[in-house]
Amino acid sequence: MRLSKLLRTGDGILIALVLLASALSVMTVRRSSTSDMTVFMTLSNETVYRLPLSTNRRVVLTGPLGQTTVELDGNSVRIAGSPCPQRLCMKMGRIRNSGQCLVCIPNRIIVQIIGKDRRRLDGVTQ
Amino acid sequence: MNRRLAFMGLLIAVASILFTVESLVNLPIPWFKLGLANVVTLLALEWWGLTEALIIVVLRSFLGGVLTGKLFHPDLMFSLLGGITAALAMEGFIACGSRWFGYVGISIIGALIKNATQLVLAYILFIRHAGLFSLVPLFLIVSLASGLIVGFLSYAVNRGMAVSVSRLTALSEPS
Numbered sequence: 142m143r144l145s146k147l148l149r150t151g152d153g154i155l156i157a158l159v160l161l162a163s164a165l166s167v168m169t170v171r172r173s174s175t176s177d178m179t180v181f182m183t184l185s186n187e188t189v190y191r192l193p194l195s196t197n198r199r200v201v202l203t204g205p206l207g208q209t210t211v212e213l214d215g216n217s218v219r220i221a222g223s224p225c226p227q228r229l230c231m232k233m234g235r236i237r238n239s240g241q242c243l244v245c246i247p248n249r250i251i252v253q254i255i256g257k258d259r260r261r262l263d264g265v266t267q
Numbered sequence: 268m269n270r271r272l273a274f275m276g277l278l279i280a281v282a283s284i285l286f287t288v289e290s291l292v293n294l295p296i297p298w299f300k301l302g303l304a305n306v307v308t309l310l311a312l313e314w315w316g317l318t319e320a321l322i323i324v325v326l327r328s329f330l331g332g333v334l335t336g337k338l339f340h341p342d343l344m345f346s347l348l349g350g351i352t353a354a355l356a357m358e359g360f361i362a363c364g365s366r367w368f369g370y371v372g373i374s375i376i377g378a379l380i381k382n383a384t385q386l387v388l389a390y391i392l393f394i395r396h397a398g399l400f401s402l403v404p405l406f407l408i409v410s411l412a413s414g415l416i417v418g419f420l421s422y423a424v425n426r427g428m429a430v431s432v433s434r435l436t437a438l439s440e441p442s
Binding site: 144145146147148149150151152155156159160162163164166167 | 313361368369372373375376403408418422
């Protein structure tokens, strides 16, 4: 019988170490910095804007139906306003990762984030 | 000798069932196992020794594979290698540090080593992407939690069998 007790001093130290390690690793896990990712906005398939994701700005694109406002807030992109009948593009919400895109088909607008790391996932269901 | 074999068989059966049950739990990382079967490994180490524990690990992986129909599935490889490294690590820590560690500590170490092995295996074999390591904090927490559970369970089983333990350790002598 080599182990006699449930908890000993070493156990407590071990638990503390693991908790510390997990806290540290949460902080040091690197995510792609937002300035590495570029937002491409195309109107009728022509690229009209190319901005880093870290910008803080509203962009107005004028398409066949009217004006679509695209809002960048430093971390994500969303479509803030659009003249399309169903507003599906606005309901998509924010996108933050490379490969994601917002599309307004009636107004012929595509907003896409392209990052420099080639992701394994080419699509994510939401 | 025969009694020891019979008891080992019992433990292998229990471990295989634990393996099967664990397969039902899905974690964000595919093919990961919670490590509940470490209870059996720890008990084997405590009652008999490293050799027996390793035999049990190998056999429970295969038997579990047969039970879950995943005999040639990554599940098996992960469980096998994770279990082996966990057994080795736990034995090492028991042998050297039984003054400082109790059941909980040893099981946490077992869970950590096992999950670390699985993480490395997943990296080498399947997801060669540095992004895999963003799961490290999650795996640390999971190891901690499962280590705690395994520790309590092993302790409880050992205590529960307190009366028969002397007869069990007598099983390690050739009869």
